[in-house]
Amino acid sequence: MAAGVNRQIILAARPEGNPRQSDFALRESAIPEPGAGQLLVRTLWLSLDPYMRLRIAEGGQYYPPVPLGDVMIGGGLSRVVTSNHAGFAAGDCIEAYTGWQDYAVIGGAGVRKIDPALGPLSTALGVLGMPGLTAYLGLIDVGRPEPGDTVVVSAAAGAVGAVVGQVARIAGCRAVGLAGSARKIAYLRDELGFDAAINYKTQEIGAALDAACPGGINVYFENVGGAVAEAVYPRLAKRARVVICGGVSQYNLVAPQTTVSNLQNILFTEARVGGFNIFSYEARYEDGLGRLARWLAEGRLKYKEDVVDGLENAATAFLRFFDGETFGKLLVRVAE
Amino acid sequence: MAAGVNRQIILAARPEGNPRQSDFALRESAIPEPGAGQLLVRTLWLSLDPYMRLRIAEGGQYYPPVPLGDVMIGGGLSRVVTSNHAGFAAGDCIEAYTGWQDYAVIGGAGVRKIDPALGPLSTALGVLGMPGLTAYLGLIDVGRPEPGDTVVVSAAAGAVGAVVGQVARIAGCRAVGLAGSARKIAYLRDELGFDAAINYKTQEIGAALDAACPGGINVYFENVGGAVAEAVYPRLAKRARVVICGGVSQYNLVAPQTTVSNLQNILFTEARVGGFNIFSYEARYEDGLGRLARWLAEGRLKYKEDVVDGLENAATAFLRFFDGETFGKLLVRVAE
Numbered sequence: 001m002a003a004g005v006n007r008q009i010i011l012a013a014r015p016e017g018n019p020r021q022s023d024f025a026l027r028e029s030a031i032p033e034p035g036a037g038q039l040l041v042r043t044l045w046l047s048l049d050p051y052m053r054l055r056i057a058e059g060g061q062y063y064p065p066v067p068l069g070d071v072m073i074g075g076g077l078s079r080v081v082t083s084n085h086a087g088f089a090a091g092d093c094i095e096a097y098t099g100w101q102d103y104a105v106i107g108g109a110g111v112r113k114i115d116p117a118l119g120p121l122s123t124a125l126g127v128l129g130m131p132g133l134t135a136y137l138g139l140i141d142v143g144r145p146e147p148g149d150t151v152v153v154s155a156a157a158g159a160v161g162a163v164v165g166q167v168a169r170i171a172g173c174r175a176v177g178l179a180g181s182a183r184k185i186a187y188l189r190d191e192l193g194f195d196a197a198i199n200y201k202t203q204e205i206g207a208a209l210d211a212a213c214p215g216g217i218n219v220y221f222e223n224v225g226g227a228v229a230e231a232v233y234p235r236l237a238k239r240a241r242v243v244i245c246g247g248v249s250q251y252n253l254v255a256p257q258t259t260v261s262n263l264q265n266i267l268f269t270e271a272r273v274g275g276f277n278i279f280s281y282e283a284r285y286e287d288g289l290g291r292l293a294r295w296l297a298e299g300r301l302k303y304k305e306d307v308v309d310g311l312e313n314a315a316t317a318f319l320r321f322f323d324g325e326t327f328g329k330l331l332v333r334v335a336e
Numbered sequence: 337m338a339a340g341v342n343r344q345i346i347l348a349a350r351p352e353g354n355p356r357q358s359d360f361a362l363r364e365s366a367i368p369e370p371g372a373g374q375l376l377v378r379t380l381w382l383s384l385d386p387y388m389r390l391r392i393a394e395g396g397q398y399y400p401p402v403p404l405g406d407v408m409i410g411g412g413l414s415r416v417v418t419s420n421h422a423g424f425a426a427g428d429c430i431e432a433y434t435g436w437q438d439y440a441v442i443g444g445a446g447v448r449k450i451d452p453a454l455g456p457l458s459t460a461l462g463v464l465g466m467p468g469l470t471a472y473l474g475l476i477d478v479g480r481p482e483p484g485d486t487v488v489v490s491a492a493a494g495a496v497g498a499v500v501g502q503v504a505r506i507a508g509c510r511a512v513g514l515a516g517s518a519r520k521i522a523y524l525r526d527e528l529g530f531d532a533a534i535n536y537k538t539q540e541i542g543a544a545l546d547a548a549c550p551g552g553i554n555v556y557f558e559n560v561g562g563a564v565a566e567a568v569y570p571r572l573a574k575r576a577r578v579v580i581c582g583g584v585s586q587y588n589l590v591a592p593q594t595t596v597s598n599l600q601n602i603l604f605t606e607a608r609v610g611g612f613n614i615f616s617y618e619a620r621y622e623d624g625l626g627r628l629a630r631w632l633a634e635g636r637l638k639y640k641e642d643v644v645d646g647l648e649n650a651a652t653a654f655l656r657f658f659d660g661e662t663f664g665k666l667l668v669r670v671a672e
Contacts, residue, residue, distance in 0.1 A: 186666070206631070222599070223602065225599065247599070247603065263558070263580050263609070263611075264580075265518070270613050270616060271611050272610045273599065273608070273609040274602070274606070274608045275604065275608075276603070276606065277603070280606060
């Protein structure tokens with residue numbers, strides 16, 4: 001890469017159904033200059049996450065969509081190159097929504113300084129970052145696990161799901177994970193210590209849930225929606241809690257998203273279903289990260305990364321979310 | 337009716353789809369004798385409620401189904417004829433699950449003594465009984481209304497819905513009701529003071545909700561499910577609450593009840609959806625009834641009864657729930 005060039009991946013077309021490579025394009029522009037109170041940062045790691053599909057859709061229910069021709073949004077881990085902000089110095093590592101590009105100019109708002117002592121830098125985008133916090137806070141605050149509960153999590157081998165199951169076990173619960181390959185199932189059971197793991201592609205989900213959850217499902221942590229959700233609701237235990245955190249199976253649907261014609265299982269069980277958005281929990285990030293870091297140091301929390309090299313491969317990597325081919329936290333190594 | 341005869345309506349067949357007259361039959365048997373600690377009571381009023389449909393279904397998700405040939409379950413208001421129980425005396429008025437029959441022998445558990453000073457006796461089955469308490473406690477405890485909220489309730493002219501809207505207004509909220517006839521719409525607006533009322537049979541529900549709830553729906557009190565629910569979820573406001581109290585549109589479905597393929601609106605809004613079952617709130621009945629009675633005495637709470645005469649007409653009256661033809665609390669006057 002020539003000095004002075006900022007490579008950017010832009011949204012070239014708004015996808016209908018499954019996103020394609022051609023919905024994204026590489027653009028080269030000049031490295032921007034930071035103004036007063038701003039930072040110039042160099043992207044080291046880019047985080048890829050399913051929620052990004054929502055941000056490139058027409059909609060607008062969640063957050064405003066990325067405009068066509070704009071740099072793709074996304075969180076990343078960067079090093080400060082130049083700082084005109086009293087809170088940051090050149091060389092600092094930060095996490096922020098810097099987008100799919102080599103360099104970004106940002107203000108100080110929403111920027112999290114990373115302590116490299118907590119773990120490898122890339123963990124700040126995974127187990128010690130938004131996915132880890134999402135799992136921890138979503139499970140604790142909406143799922144309210146009690147010792148002895150059976151906690152079911154979908155997309156269990158993903159960056160969020162894997163932490164959900166492990167924190168559930170730390171909280172004294174049984175953890176049951178759903179995932180889509182034999183390798184992932186073995187990983188959940190043998191490496192992460194899940195009490196049971198179900199392959200939703202090869203097993204009959206309902207029967208497998210019956211076997212894994214003989215007393216019903218006390219907590220369901222929802223990352224996928226669709227067929228898994230349909231099998232879960234009739235198996236909720238009395239006073240179950242459901243954390244609606246994501247719905248990756250639904251993000252590519254072209255038809256208007258259907259909602260709910262029958263939520264009677266919620267009535268029967270007096271269940272509590274709650275939507276979870278990590279951005280409403282900023283006041284609890286520090287406390288949550290401290291707990292996750294301690295469990296990581298103690299070996300009670302494990303993680304797996306799925307690393308792709310090169311910004312130019314970000315789009316190809318992103319598309320893997322929609323065929324179930326990711327395994328661990330999906331990251332793009334952009335520099336260093 | 338000859339003295340010594342106890343007329344009983346029994347479940348003669350388990351309905352598939354809409355219940356029919358032939359699913360019920362009249363049987364005459366002897367008036368039973370109360371044993372030690374028991375009461376013989378004479379039914380005065382019988383309460384008819386949509387939940388009864390669930391109790392005659394195969395299922396078993398909610399409560400065990402009424403066995404074929406057994407007396408139909410249901411709550412009623414009775415006078416004590418003979419008491420072998422220290423807590424009750426002949427002449428007392430009580431509310432209990434005495435079933436569709438002239439006389440019943442019951443123990444003291446689950447029996448509520450009625451204070452005739454609170455209001456007309458029949459109100460103990462409506463606005464000052466389970467429907468009123470369901471509306472009040474469901475709205476307050478699961479719906480958590482805040483002043484300025486917009487509260488939407490389906491089946492708003494029913495025994496529960498009418499109280500929900502009126503209590504919402506007492507709590508400083510705007511009340512929007514859905515009902516299925518011009519008479520009911522006029523009643524909600526002109527007599528009960530709802531801020532808006534929508535005829536779901538003649539209006540496009542989504543557009544009508546948009547007009548009535550320009551800031552979105554803060555609280556939805558669910559009594560029906562189906563098409564109304566589908567229109568409501570995409571219009572939930574940030575941090576909305578949904579009370580799942582009933583789903584009368586779904587009770588007659590023969591196909592296995594579908595659950596949910598997409599609850600993403602709950603994620604987007606960080607909504608909280610909760611199932612409500614009045615029987616979990618016994619500790620709060622007395623307090624709730626005291627509040628409802630006060631509002632009734634002050635004229636802030638109005639009610640309407642739909643009275644059918646004669647036990648022999650109970651089944652015909654019950655069937656009216658499923659064509660939307662009830663208007664007000666449905667009661668059967670059995671005696672006096």
